Amino acid sequence: MNASRRREAVRRMLEGPAEPVPPDLAGAAARRGARLRRGRRVLRRFAWGLLAVLVVALVVWVALESPWSARPVPAPPPMDW
Incomplete structure (x- = not known):
């Protein structure tokens, strides 16, 4: 439809x-x-409540797991020749 027809x-x-x-x-x-x-x-x-629950869960996980610390290296197996 052209302009004149629209008008x-x-x-x-x-x-x-x-x-x-x-x-x-x-x-x-x-x-x-x-x-x-x-x-x-x-x-x-609801979104703010969900965010608060996620933050609390993250804080609890970080407090329990300490993900920033290095894991202990397992001892090598004994070398019985």
Whole structure:
């Protein structure tokens, strides 16, 4: 569709009668927005809680395993000739 046809289509839409807006549109939008905010807040709290659990698990693992220390070298087998 070229530009002149688009302009003509827009002009026809704007010249026609305006469709009525539902009377509860603002209330429905506010309820939907509140629901979305609540869902995002729950998701954010869950993510922070999961991060806290992972950090605690990492600290416990590091405290118990000491992964930075060198492991003892096993003794060589006895040489019985």
